[in-house]
Amino acid sequence: xxxxxxxxxxxxxxxxxxxxxxxxxxxxxxxxxxxxxxxxxxxxxxxxxxxxxxxxxxxxxxxxxxxxxxxxxxxxxxxxxxxxxxxxxxxxxxxxxxxxxxxxxxxxxxxxxxxxxxxxxxxxxxxxxxxxxxxxxxxxxxxxxxxxxxxxxxxxxxxxxxxxxxxxxxxxxxxxxxxxxxxxxxxxxxxxxxxxxxxxxxxxxxxxxxxxxxxxxxxxxxxxxxxxxxxxxxxxxxxxxxxxxxxxxxxxxxxxxxxxxxxxxxxxxxxxxxxxxxxxxxxxxxxxxxxxxxxxxxxxxxxxxxxxxxxxxxxxxxxxxxxxxxxxxxxxxxxxxxxxxxxxxxxxxxxxxxxxxxxxxxxxxxxxxxxxxxxxxxxxxxxxxxxxxxxxxxxxxxxxxxxxxxx
Amino acid sequence: xxxxxxxxxxxxxxxxxxxxxxxxxxxxxxxxxxxxxxxxxxxxxxxxxxxxxxxxxxxxxxxxxxxxxxxxxxxxxxxxxxxxxxxxxxxxxxxxxxxxxxxxxxxxxxxxxxxxxxxxxxxxxxxxxxxxxxxxxxxxxxxxxxxxxxxxxxxxxxxxxxxxxxxxxxxxxxxxxxxxxxxxxxxxxxxxxxxxxxxxxxxxxxxxxxxxxxxxxxxxxxxxxxxxxxxxxxxxxxxxxxxxxxxxxxxxxxxxxxxxxxxx
Numbered sequence: 001x002x003x004x005x006x007x008x009x010x011x012x013x014x015x016x017x018x019x020x021x022x023x024x025x026x027x028x029x030x031x032x033x034x035x036x037x038x039x040x041x042x043x044x045x046x047x048x049x050x051x052x053x054x055x056x057x058x059x060x061x062x063x064x065x066x067x068x069x070x071x072x073x074x075x076x077x078x079x080x081x082x083x084x085x086x087x088x089x090x091x092x093x094x095x096x097x098x099x100x101x102x103x104x105x106x107x108x109x110x111x112x113x114x115x116x117x118x119x120x121x122x123x124x125x126x127x128x129x130x131x132x133x134x135x136x137x138x139x140x141x142x143x144x145x146x147x148x149x150x151x152x153x154x155x156x157x158x159x160x161x162x163x164x165x166x167x168x169x170x171x172x173x174x175x176x177x178x179x180x181x182x183x184x185x186x187x188x189x190x191x192x193x194x195x196x197x198x199x200x201x202x203x204x205x206x207x208x209x210x211x212x213x214x215x216x217x218x219x220x221x222x223x224x225x226x227x228x229x230x231x232x233x234x235x236x237x238x239x240x241x242x243x244x245x246x247x248x249x250x251x252x253x254x255x256x257x258x259x260x261x262x263x264x265x266x267x268x269x270x271x272x273x274x275x276x277x278x279x280x281x282x283x284x285x286x287x288x289x290x291x292x293x294x295x296x297x298x299x300x301x302x303x304x305x306x307x308x309x310x311x312x313x314x315x316x317x318x319x320x321x322x323x324x325x326x327x328x329x330x331x332x333x334x335x336x337x338x339x340x341x342x343x344x345x346x347x348x349x350x351x352x353x354x355x356x357x358x359x360x361x362x363x364x365x366x367x368x369x370x371x372x373x374x375x376x377x378x379x380x381x382x383x384x385x386x387x388x389x390x391x392x393x394x395x396x397x398x399x400x401x402x403x404x405x406x407x
Numbered sequence: 408x409x410x411x412x413x414x415x416x417x418x419x420x421x422x423x424x425x426x427x428x429x430x431x432x433x434x435x436x437x438x439x440x441x442x443x444x445x446x447x448x449x450x451x452x453x454x455x456x457x458x459x460x461x462x463x464x465x466x467x468x469x470x471x472x473x474x475x476x477x478x479x480x481x482x483x484x485x486x487x488x489x490x491x492x493x494x495x496x497x498x499x500x501x502x503x504x505x506x507x508x509x510x511x512x513x514x515x516x517x518x519x520x521x522x523x524x525x526x527x528x529x530x531x532x533x534x535x536x537x538x539x540x541x542x543x544x545x546x547x548x549x550x551x552x553x554x555x556x557x558x559x560x561x562x563x564x565x566x567x568x569x570x571x572x573x574x575x576x577x578x579x580x581x582x583x584x585x586x587x588x589x590x591x592x593x594x595x596x597x598x599x600x601x602x603x604x605x606x607x608x609x610x611x612x613x614x615x616x617x618x619x620x621x622x623x624x625x626x627x628x629x630x631x632x633x634x635x636x637x638x639x640x641x642x643x644x645x646x647x648x649x650x651x652x653x654x655x656x657x658x659x660x661x662x663x664x665x666x667x668x669x670x671x
Contacts, residue, residue: 023550136548141588141592142547142588143585143588143589143592144589281550282550282554286584287547288584288585289585289588289589291581293578293581293585294578296580296581297574297577297578300577301569301570
């Protein structure tokens with residue numbers, strides 16, 4: 001199993017009374033609350049932590065979120081460019097610039113090809129579907145997002161792998177009369193592709209395409225179901241079985257010297273859930289296109305209708321809308337987060353054990369995307385966590401090689 | 408004509424639409440907006456005493472299916488131009504509400520020959536203010552409490568209550584929101600070209616507005632009417648964006664007397 005370290009670079013310094021009064025801490029919070037000096041310090045610290053990962057042999061991962069306290073990484077390609085030049089050894093995963101929100105996928109392909117060449121073939125390209133606040137910040141129609149997502153991926157993939165001069169693209173969402181990027185990508189035909197999704201329909205398509213399938217904070221049940229949908233879709237399409245190397249899981253991870261220190265680190269990471277997910281209803285549950293209309297009765301009401309019985313259809317199908325998942329996550333404490341498999345923390349032995357317990361529950365995975373710093377965790381604490389994890393946990397995980405599960 | 412390609416296409420799209428037809432007399436094609444046309448509502452009762460009301464749900468709204476490649480106002484306008492051509496009546500009154508008012512204005516600007524009168528109720532569709540002043544409240548990017556307060560004169564009495572709506576009604580509501588967002592997202596609820604072409608509308612036109620409408624204000628309506636040659640403009644007190652729902656009797660009086668007067 002490979003480990004990938006990440007910090008979303010949240011901005012935790014907005015006064016609590018401001019956050020409490022805001023109906024959303026993403027997309028709509030005025031940027032007067034973001035002090036450029038504090039932001040610069042955060043960038044310095046986290047970029048140094050990424051470079052420490054390079055020294056320690058821990059792969060790095062850069063995400064993208066826009067206009068909120070949860071992340072100052074709105075411009076993912078800039079981080080990928082810095083990492084491509086300043087790291088020297090480890091692999092770099094962009095997870096990823098939000099392709100369905102950007103008007104020209106050809107520019108994205110150009111950025112990725114540039115980073116792949118700068119890093120001499122160490123880039124991996126991840127795709128993320130985007131949430132409601134991202135739609136608002138990027139002026140994107142939330143209806144049709146998924147179709148646009150796949151078309152963007154198709155165009156990026158072709159732009160990266162086509163080497164014989166200009167080609168033309170007249171798709172439903174994107175048109176480009178002349179595609180011919182320079183440089184071409186270092187890796188042939190293109191860097192490995194990842195996709196993050198929890199819903200079984202998208203999971204099936206990720207499976208058919210053979211992308212690395214990453215689940216973010218979905219816990220064992222949702223993760224296992226999504227992996228199963230991925231494998232089932234491949235089997236139904238007559239495609240060969242894939243190994244655990246095609247599966248990834250993203251969770252909060254902090255290793256300390258003692259159980260207490262590890263848990264204290266874990267608790268700091270949960271700031272992300274407890275503080276930075278708050279999103280206004282028009283940017284989440286009422287945003288068009290985010291849930292199938294059939295789920296509206298479960299999502300739109302503020303309480304159950306009179307005489308209603310619990311409806312488990314949703315849970316059984318594994319179709320938990322991201323907005324519902326977010327609401328569930330916002331109130332978690334350390335023990336609960338650990339029990340739900342979204343936080344692995346404690347001593348290195350304990351962290352390794354928790355990861356492998358989760359591994360067994362979901363049928364195995366080949367990549368751990370670890371959120372190692374968040375909220376008010378200090379640079380020093382983050383550095384300590386990176387060193388302990390990379391020295392005490394990562395080597396043991398690396399020994400867990402890819403397998404093709406029996407069923 | 409029955410075997411022509413155009414008529415075959417018409418059958419494919421229009422026949423899939425859920426549609427209310429009620430009453431006898433001169434036909435009114437009613438194009439809904441943010442709220443559906445309630446088959447059990449008083450507005451329809453009143454209008455159908457005077458006319459045959461044909462009220463389809465646009466593709467994607469209510470129970471109307473939407474073909475995959477049917478996703479623009481252009482498609483909707485051509486669907487209803489097609490429908491006007493297919494109706495047995497030589498001329499039809501077109502009544503459009505809100506988003507449906509935008510469609511009605513587009514249809515009338517494109518082709519007035521099948522229309523005898525045009526009634527626009529708080530129509531969307533044009534851009535009037537400067538680039539930093541939206542004319543039409545973005546209902547997808549505004550807190551639902553604010554939308555509710557600005558949509559209705561008396562929200563406690565008239566606004567939909569998700570907690571008491573049936574499952575089926577909520578599914579219809581959500582389908583409609585998705586469809587509206589698909590059709591009207593960019594630019595938000597207007598066609599930059601339409602303002603110029605409103606002058607082509609060559610039929611008697613009435614523009615009605617709820618005096619309390621803060622989704623799009625009566626001032627916008629007055630300017631809109633001013634761009635349509637000869638159009639009358641009137642406001643209805645104690646009504647927001649849906650005067651047909653909040654003041655159905657006064658609304659129906661306006662409509663029926665306009666039709667009668669225009670006939671003279």
